[in-house]
Amino acid sequence: MDCMSKNWKYDVFVSFRGETRFNFTDHLFAALHRHAILAFRDDTKLDKGEVISEGLMQAIEGSQVLIVVFSMNYASSTWCLQELANIADCIQETGQHVLPVFYDVSPSEVRKQSGNYEVAFMEHEERFKDDGEMMEQMQRWRRALTQVANLSGWDLRDKSQSVEIEKIVKVVTRILTPKLSSSPYNDIVGMQSPLEELEKLLVLDSDDDVRVAGICGMGGIGKKAFKSNHVAKDYESLTVSALAYANGLPLAIRVLGSFLYGRDFSEWSSALVRLKEYPSKDVMDVLRISFDGLEDMEKEIFLDIACFFCDNLEEYVKDILRIRGFHPDIGIRTLIDKSLIASKLRWIKMHDLLIELGRNVVREKSPNEPRK
Numbered sequence: 001m002d003c004m005s006k007n008w009k010y011d012v013f014v015s016f017r018g019e020t021r022f023n024f025t026d027h028l029f030a031a032l033h034r035h036a037i038l039a040f041r042d043d044t045k046l047d048k049g050e051v052i053s054e055g056l057m058q059a060i061e062g063s064q065v066l067i068v069v070f071s072m073n074y075a076s077s078t079w080c081l082q083e084l085a086n087i088a089d090c091i092q093e094t095g096q097h098v099l100p101v102f103y104d105v106s107p108s109e110v111r112k113q114s115g116n117y118e119v120a121f122m123e124h125e126e127r128f129k130d131d132g133e134m135m136e137q138m139q140r141w142r143r144a145l146t147q148v149a150n151l152s153g154w155d156l157r158d159k160s161q162s163v164e165i166e167k168i169v170k171v172v173t174r175i176l177t178p179k180l181s182s183s184p185y186n187d188i189v190g191m192q193s194p195l196e197e198l199e200k201l202l203v204l205d206s207d208d209d210v211r212v213a214g215i216c217g218m219g220g221i222g223k224k225a226f227k228s229n230h231v232a233k234d235y236e237s238l239t240v241s242a243l244a245y246a247n248g249l250p251l252a253i254r255v256l257g258s259f260l261y262g263r264d265f266s267e268w269s270s271a272l273v274r275l276k277e278y279p280s281k282d283v284m285d286v287l288r289i290s291f292d293g294l295e296d297m298e299k300e301i302f303l304d305i306a307c308f309f310c311d312n313l314e315e316y317v318k319d320i321l322r323i324r325g326f327h328p329d330i331g332i333r334t335l336i337d338k339s340l341i342a343s344k345l346r347w348i349k350m351h352d353l354l355i356e357l358g359r360n361v362v363r364e365k366s367p368n369e370p371r372k
Helices: 024-034 052-061 078-093 107-112 116-127 132-149 161-176 192-202 233-246 250-260 265-276 283-292 296-309 314-323 328-337 352-365
Strands: 010-015 063-070 097-102 342-344 347-349
Touching: 010 024, 010 052, 010 078, 010 161, 024 063, 024 161, 052 063, 052 078, 063 078, 063 161, 078 097, 078 132, 097 107, 097 132, 097 161, 107 116, 107 132, 116 132, 233 250, 233 265, 250 265, 250 283, 250 352, 283 352, 296 314, 296 328, 296 352, 314 328, 314 347, 328 342
Parallel strands: 010 063, 063 097
Antiparallel strands: 342 347
C-alpha cells in the first residue's frame, strides 16, 4: 500500500521502555505536540478495559511514522520486543517510516545484541527454554532488532537531547508534509508547471525561515479533465458542453466531472439536457446535479456535514453519523469520490459553495422553519 494514500489515525507511534518515560520520551512527546503532530501514547490513548495488545497493534498499523527509542533495558521487556517485531513487519508490508533513536546504547549493541541486550536475551532463553513457540519468537525479535538498528537514526550519547529532539521533529514533519508534486490534485491538467514555480518560491528545503505566498483568484482555481488525460472521441462534444455549463469554475468542473465519470453516453446526454433547463447556468445548478444523483443516505450525510460537521475530525463525524443510524464509512467515501467533500489529515472539509448548496436544500425542505 502506498504510504501517502492511506488515511492514518495517528502521525507518530513511539515505542519506548519505561525508563525513558519521564525524561527523553516526555520531551519528545512535548515537542511533537508543539508542532501539531498527533502522537499515540500508550498510557493515554487506549480506552479503559481495551485489550492492550490489540489496541497497540492497531495504533502501530495506524501511524505514519514509527519511532523506536532504544534504551539500556529495552530488550529486557518482551512487550517492547513484540512491539518492535510488529514495527519491523510494517516496514515490509506498508512502507511506514521507522526512525530509530539510540538513547543510552550504541547502534552496534542493538544491532548485534551484545552488552545489555545479550544479557537480556540470555534471560529470555532461560525463561522460555521449554517453550518452542517462544524460542521462535526470540529469533523474530533478534531479526527485528538488527533490521531496525540498521536504519538511519540518532545516537544520543554525549549529545544535547533538546537539539536532537528538534532534529527528529524536523524529519517527522518532512515525512508528514507531502510534496507539492505529490498533490492529490495531480490529475488537474496544467498544474505541474505552476506547482514547480511555487516550490521554487517557497524554498521548501530551508529550515531557518518562514515564507508566505498569497494566491489571488476565485476559490478552487485550476482545471480538471474528468479524471482522464484524454477524452474519448464520442464524448468530445459532451465534454465541451459540460465545461461550458461549469462556467469556468474549477469546483464545478471537478464535481460535475466526478458525477459523470464512469457513466455512459446516454447518461451524459441526460444530465446535460437537464442543465439546459437552467438558462442562468448558475454554478449551484451544476452542483445540484451531483447532489440529486446521490442515494438518500448519502444525501442526508452530505446535508449533516454541510450544516454541522464541516471542519471536524473524520472519526468524530463518523461516530455521530453512526448514532444517527447511517453507514458513514461507505457514505463518506462516496462523497469524497464525487468531490463533494474532502478528507485532509483526517479532517472533513467542504467547499464554501457546497456548504451553501447543502443549506439551501435544507431551507427548501423547511422554508418556514429555517432552523429545523
